[in-house]
Every structure is written in C-alpha cells, then in structure tokens.
Amino acid sequence: MALKIEMLRSFCVVAQTGSLAEAADRLGRSQSAVSMTLKQLEAHLGKPLFAGERKNRLSQLGEQVFELAARQVRQFDETVQSIEAVASADQGLIRIVSVPSVAALIFPQVLAHMTRRFPGLKIELRDTDSQQVLDALVEGKADLGIASGRHALNGITAQPLFRDRFGLVCATQHPLNRQARPPTIDDVVTESFLHNALCDMIETLRFRQAIESADITIHNTHSLIAMIRTGHWVSVLPETVAQFLPGATAFRPISDLPDRRDVYLYIRENARFRDETQDCAGFILSPAFKWPA
C-alpha cells in the first residue's frame, strides 16, 4: 500500500510518546489500529522502525524516518490550515509570519487598525525563525513577513522596517547595570552568560569567539527572561526585544559591540487580497505606526 500521511503521523506520535497505548490515546483510536498501521509502515519499508521489544526505542532507520516524517506532518498540517484559512475568508485574509520578537510588538496595533479598516477581515499570525518566515512567503503560505536581514526573493518585495542595536540584558540590580562605565564584551560574556538564538546574528569577531565558550543556550525568550530576572544571569539581545521585557530588567549598549540587526518587512506581490495586504503593509511602514520605543 502507498505511504499515507496518517501513517507517518501515527509513527511520529508513537515515536514521541514511546508507547503505543499513549499514542493511540492521543490519536483517538484503539491500540490495535495504531499497531496495525505501524506494521503496515514497517512492511512497506521492509525494515523495523523500532529497536527492542517495546516501542520506546527507535532503530537507526527509525530515527532517520522520524526526522523526515515529523517535518512532513507538520508541513502538511500547516498547508491544510492555510488552505482552510484561504477558503473560509471571503471578506479577506491576511497571513502574517514574523520572528517572535517583532510579532509581539506589532500585532496588537496591526489587529486594531485592520479590523477597524476592514470589518470582517481575517488575520492569521504565526511566528518562527527568519529562515522559515522567508520559506512561508516563498511557498505562498503567507502574505506578509517580518524577518531579519535583506533577502532578494522572487515575487516578494522587501522594505526596511527598523534597525536595532544589540546590547546587554540583565536584572536592574545587576552589577553590570549599576556600574557607571558602559559594559564591554568581556564584561558580559562570563560564566553567567546565556547564549540565545539571536546572538548568532552578531558578526563582531571578538563576540563570536567569546560566546564559543558559553555553555547554556536558551531558545525560548520567556525562559530566557525568567533566568535573567533571577539576577544571576545575563544575555545579549536586540534593543527592541529587550524593551519588551517586564519591569525588573534593564538594557545597556555594549561599548565594543557595534552590531545592528536590520529587520525587514516582506510583502508578497500577488496575494489574494492584494489591497488589504498592501494597506496592512502601508500601515506598518507609515509614521502613524508607533513602535513601543
């Protein structure tokens, strides 16, 4: 039998949960159904996907297939969502994909403006990393995108949104915030430095070398903030992100770190609701748009 998406999905859930029963529960079917599906998949591939007697350890092949299958399932679900969104919108639909830091910043205003201007308009917002933002645009899954860096893409125009300098983020009572002298890279990148995804955009060689030794990486911004608020840890973030942090944290420029991050707005040229999309882009780019500065 041909490979089907539902087979891959079943396999992925079993691989994730490590148990048939648990997976069957999540998938909303009986154990036996899942068992049979899995057997079908293995029969199709001609090799076992699991190692050992139980389903809690993947074979070498299983690992590989899992990586591919998980991605495919996620991809498929996204497409389905997108198709359904496109179909259910007759008053108009704008799909925005953005890097998380900026998404939180702009969304409230965008929502307020657009719903007032176009009653009945649907807006969909998703956030991921810059790379996936661009992918979503190229694949026609989004009408507007916000990402770091300028990239030339077919059928998509790029507009500079703002620049953002990188700096120290720490608790307000942290010594590095209290000292008069602005901090340097060496001050900041110590044992208590937290590495995060945005750090990788910094090109200053001195800094790149320094963070080589950083042991802890935190991808999720919320967790990062929680750590920083304890007062023990510090990190480096773009100013706009830092300003969005709650009370007890501070942002300071780093004297020998000149890096900026350039954020661009990407506009899909042949969006279905061209006018609405253009209007939305125009609003974000207009002086009327207030950045929480």
Add this chain to the structure above:
Amino acid sequence: MALKIEMLRSFCVVAQTGSLAEAADRLGRSQSAVSMTLKQLEAHLGKPLFAGERKNRLSQLGEQVFELAARQVRQFDETVQSIEAVASADQGLIRIVSVPSVAALIFPQVLAHMTRRFPGLKIELRDTDSQQVLDALVEGKADLGIASGRHALNGITAQPLFRDRFGLVCATQHPLNRQARPPTIDDVVTESFLHNALCDMIETLRFRQAIESADITIHNTHSLIAMIRTGHWVSVLPETVAQFLPGATAFRPISDLPDRRDVYLYIRENARFRDETQDCAGFILSPAFKWPA
C-alpha cells in the same frame, strides 16, 4: 472528512489538465471517482474551486489553493522518496543535492569513485536552485549539498569548493568573440542579451541596471544553449558552466565585470552513513578530484 493528500493531488491534476477525463486517466481512476473527490474537497472548503461549467477554469480561490496544494503534493512525494531511499539502503546511502550547473560536472566522477570504494552503496542526486539545496539539507532530506554562497546553517558545515568568474557566452563566430578588445558590460547587454537565473547573483551595479531592460529570461540551461548557438543571442554565465557547453560556443571574461560566484560544499554532520558521506565530501574536496577545467 479530513483533507487528504490524495484529494489535493486529484485537484492539482484536474487543475493542470483542465479536464476531468484527462485527469482521471492520469490518476488511473474513473472519471466519477475524481469527480466525487473534487466535490468532497469543495464541500470541505465550502466554496467552488472552479469557475464556469467546465473544469477548465479555476476560481480565484482555486488559484490560491492550487498553489498551496501543488507545492504540498510535490513536497510530500519528495519526502516519500526520501524515506523509501533511506529504508532501502542498508549498504549505505548518500543523498546529494546540487545546483544543476555543478551537478553535471561532479556527478560522473563522484559516482565512479564511490561505487568503487563502497560496493553496494546507493547514491541519490537531485538538482534545484541554491535556496532549495539549503532547504533540503536543513530538512534532513540530503546529506551533501552544493550551492552558491556561504551560509551558516545549524548542524551543517560549509567548505569552499571553487570560485568562478562570470563572463560572456556566445557562439564562436559571434562578433563579440571575434573582436580583439575584451567585451564590456555595455557590449554584452544589448537587445540580443538573454537573462538567466544565474545572472541574479551578480552584484556589480552597472550590470544590474543594464539587465533591468532585458526582456527575455530563460531558466533552463539547455534552452539557453540552444538559443546561444543560433548566433543571434548572448548571455552571461559562470565560467564553469560555460565550459560545459558544446562546441560552437565560447566564453570570454568581461572587462568591467569582476564578479565571482563562490560555490560551497555543505556537509550534514549527523548523516546516517556518516563515514560514507565524509569520504564522499573528502573526495570532492581533495586534489585528486579533477575539475573539468
């Protein structure tokens, strides 16, 4: 009912062929089956996907959905291929993705070397544009990639392969090849200039401005060559690509076009057949590898 990949596939084929009968034929099922599937899909979305009585014109929504669905179906098929390839290979499997121009250059040698070194090894080669090469690597669909430009990717190492200057490509008897003085941008970018995808990698401003006015773009290299051989047309390509062209064409540097293209070899770090992949990469990078220079 839930959206299924086969529904999307049916829709895509009908949209492409513009006829139920033809599509049913291609899909290997009866007309009525396809008709019902389509009706299901439309029912699910709540709106018609086609305009007019016949299936030969898509509605506005249909266009949108087609774009998304076509991409998804292609994506899915690729994943299935990849999964099956991974499963069927027990002697080892290396999946190489490359930009077309380089693929043709390296593949014969790579194949010869690897099959000798690892009998029973399977090799899979696919070619697409640079962007998709990188995507395939990130998505775990490829072990080795060859693409233009250096990009930092997680879990993937980049090695410079070669640099390539851009220059004029024309028929040997073309005036621009016969004249003693090396051609300039202005000589080359005239009415008979053909724009191609690789041109977009050139950064020299003068050239970028000049090709703005180019009316004809040819993406497929074979077609491009066919045009150039007529003697009426010229284009600009990297030297390595140009040298691969058949007899009656010539390559000449352009005096005021200093651009180079940097080609990198990307190696996925945790490929399943790590040793074979590393060996293959090592071979391509070694001095033993003879570039058809």
Add this chain to the structure above:
DNA sequence: AACAAAACTTCAGGAAAACTGAAACGTGGC
C-alpha cells in the same frame, strides 16, 4: 520461580471510504 500487570499483536467482524460502470444531466453547436 510463580504470578500479575503491562505492552503489544493478532484476529474476526463490522463500519466507513473509495471506486466503478451505467445512467442521467446540462450545455453548446448544428
């Protein structure tokens, strides 16, 4: 070592789905 619990597989039957050929339908051309 014996027993019980847990984890999974197998099986038979039944529900849902997908498919087919035949007939019906609708539109445009003559």
Add this chain to the structure above:
DNA sequence: GCCACGTTTCAGTTTTCCTGAAGTTTTGTT
C-alpha cells in the same frame, strides 16, 4: 430539436480502516 461532449449522480461492490476481544510476550513483584 437533437447530438456530442463533458460532467454528475446513483447503486452496488471492493477496499480500507477500525474496534473489541482474546492471545502472546515481556516486565516487575513477592
């Protein structure tokens, strides 16, 4: 009005998918 063409609907069949119950194997406990 009637035919040709492309599509839809229908009824019946085949295929696929799922479930509950019973069976098997492994794991843990006393």
